[in-house]
Structure formats: structure tokens, C-alpha cells
Amino acid sequence: MTICEAVARPSMRFVPVKSAEQQAALMLHRTRDLLIRQRTQLVMLEACLRRDAFRAHLTELGVVASQGRDGVKALIAIVADESGGRLPGLAREVLGALAAQLARWPSKLAPSTGASAPNIARAKRAGASKPFPAPA
Numbered sequence: 453m454t455i456c457e458a459v460a461r462p463s464m465r466f467v468p469v470k471s472a473e474q475q476a477a478l479m480l481h482r483t484r485d486l487l488i489r490q491r492t493q494l495v496m497l498e499a500c501l502r503r504d505a506f507r508a509h510l511t512e513l514g515v516v517a518s519q520g521r522d523g524v525k526a527l528i529a530i531v532a533d534e535s536g537g538r539l540p541g542l543a544r545e546v547l548g549a550l551a552a553q554l555a556r557w558p559s560k561l562a563p564s565t566g567a568s569a570p571n572i573a574r575a576k577r578a579g580a581s582k583p584f585p586a587p588a
Contacts, residue, residue, distance in 0.1 A: 506550045
């Protein structure tokens, strides 16, 4: 019914049907965008939760630092300093595990290289205007 009505309207514009290759290229773009958004949200959430827990545990022991990455780096250095008597041994061991994760999380945010060169060439042949979106 809707198709008959659309055909009957003189102002209706029609678009060409996309080939299977074009559909695949569009699917690649949409899926990659979705995965990048999900990865970014997950990594940021995990990092925030770890950072907040790390700060909270150290604050309970009277160890505080400024906000931001520099403050977290200072706290990581305090935990790593075994010669200082600021932290009990067990606390240093437990916080060391969190510190190791926090020290790694910026590298997890590095953008992925995306699809391989053959996929980029295939997307261009299929008529994609840009090979791949920039990572978020």
C-alpha cells in the first residue's frame, strides 16, 4: 500500500539500490563506530571506578594528592616507593594491583588502527566517501 502511494506521488525521489559491497562497507563503518563508542565508554568507566577506588583507599590512610592525572601519578609513585613508611605492607600490596591497572589505562585508549588495507580498498571501490571514521 505504501509503495503504491509513493509511486503515485510526482514529487517522490528515488535512490538507486545499493550493491551488496556498498551495504557491507556501510555495515563495516557502523559496526566500527559502535565498537569504538562502546570501548571508549567501557574503558573510561573502568578507569574512573579504579581511580576513585584507588584515591579513596589512600585517603583512608591519610595519603592525598591533587586531582587529575598528575595527582594519580603522584599517588602511584607513593605506592611504588617501598622505602617510605607511609603505607602498611599489605595496603601497599593491594594498592599495587590497582596502581598497575591505572598505569596501563591510558595505553588502552590509544586508537585502533582500524581495518586492513584490503578492506579500505574494497570500501573505496564500493563507493564509500571516506574509508573509515576517526576513532572517538
